[in-house]
Amino acid sequence: MRQPTIRDVAERAGVSKSLVSLVLRGSDQVRPEKRDAVLRAAQELGYRPNAAARSLSEQRTRTVGVLLNDLRNPWFVDLLDGLNSLLHANGLHMLLADARLNRRTGQDPADPLLDLRVDGLVVVGTLPDPAALGAVAERIPVVLAGSREPAPPGVDVVAGDDERGARLVTEHLIGLGHRRIAHIAGYGAVGELRRGSFEAAMRRHGLAERAVVEPSDMTEEGGYRTTVRLLSGTERPTAVFAVNDMAAIGVLSAAEELGLRVPRDLSVVGYDNTSIARLRHVWLTTVDNTSHEVGRRAARCLLERFEGPGGAGRTQLATPTLEIRGSTAPAP
């Protein structure tokens, strides 16, 4: 049996050879239906791109390491899907390591991946010390995906546009008639950008005085504790925008415990559109980071650096969307 060629893929997908090439390079210029058809045809035929394979010297492992921030918060699952689809279509494998576990045992989080000589590294989520990646980036391509921390030289960043996402949330709540709105804030670049954009949107609508911002550690427990405090005060907010879904779940618990019904008495919005937000039992209004797209773009950055190493790091932002579900309603 002969190996399938790019021509076979084009025929099966019903597209031109040049369109197949565009898709395999991860181009943005292809409509999603066409892209999916090409990737599906490549998989079904077991197509392996010779060019990509050749461009990697025989020293290479053809494996990309993915360092996950913390497996317990499942926001990264769609991102991995997007990353894997494009890497695989280019003959590359993907291996994962859990940065939290490695930190707990005192290891440098990326070590297990680097020891096996991965060809490239994708860091998913916020790392405590992204600067430490500078030395790695001198040897292999490194991409930060889904986080907005300052990157060392030569490292690409692909993330959702947090300012836009937070603005969508704030305007959704204002549009529902909410005036006194609380933001449960987070930390790091992501936390700062979401908080800043919330405050700016409130200001633009003349509501700066009605905005409440409380810090949190971005966990469920943190969201819970902050909300109990918020809702026990006088002049209680009618809506809460939490920095992420986990904290928003904590808001739901606090509301329940205080006898407030969501969304009748209190609107709640999260961020990340995790699988937990999509559970019917939770059904949380939240921001979708288009993580699948973030993952695909991160893969494209790596592929481009495999072909032509070096050059300054670039930052790309994917456009988030608001997922309106059952946890928001007009102000009481």
Added chain:
Amino acid sequence: MRQPTIRDVAERAGVSKSLVSLVLRGSDQVRPEKRDAVLRAAQELGYRPNAAARSLSEQRTRTVGVLLNDLRNPWFVDLLDGLNSLLHANGLHMLLADARLNRRTGQDPADPLLDLRVDGLVVVGTLPDPAALGAVAERIPVVLAGSREPAPPGVDVVAGDDERGARLVTEHLIGLGHRRIAHIAGYGAVGELRRGSFEAAMRRHGLAERAVVEPSDMTEEGGYRTTVRLLSGTERPTAVFAVNDMAAIGVLSAAEELGLRVPRDLSVVGYDNTSIARLRHVWLTTVDNTSHEVGRRAARCLLERFEGPGGAGRTQLATPTLEIRGSTAPAP
């Protein structure tokens, strides 16, 4: 600076050298407090066991591959914690691959790990075709963790005792006065064992006629659909025991939609004690598989096979416990 020795670890932990050795070999004969103190001291000192390192020939990568069934169901997080703590104390790294992602792109799920020549493989959760691991097990040690599928020769199995867990649930519900109890069943060995044990316990209490068993695909959506059907019939059950937490979350959603309050009108129990069951907003009674212990035992199986390869595969069962939370109450 000299390398820390086993004597340094013993001193820091305030225990004997032989106890440190026992812990590093993963012995069951050590009390948890002592074990934790030793592992903590080893980490803090950056201790690397020379013996373990020597016993691995220089051909080895000192890396163990972990193949996860599906990253979207977070039940495996504690298992990885347990696995990693013991592997790391023995100078071994851990890398992960997501079997679902690899299957979707038509790869053999373990390939990315095997291509990088991991020294051993831990398969976490149910694989569609565990027999395919037979060929791998002829080359490197393989352990199945957290699943009860029939294993190929020479493969160890470490899992929770599903029959005991399901019996604990059923007797808890009967003890609360429930008589008409439904079981939302799953598939595979785990599904069969949990269902069989539920039925046996109902029989022992003379309730065989009141037991209802409905199949499901073990997802939230499956649990939801099955429950809507169950609760719309005549002679509605007063308690539902779902095969896993994800299906149990679906039960909660169905109950809510049908206007039934949990636990006043309907008691609900899951299985796995996932992070979702622990969310205050969910607070689900469930079975804890002592996954941390399962992970530690899986690591010990691997370590033993590194020292003395070959021999028949063994099955070890960890003893589960019932976590009683807010979703169960006396029968109405």
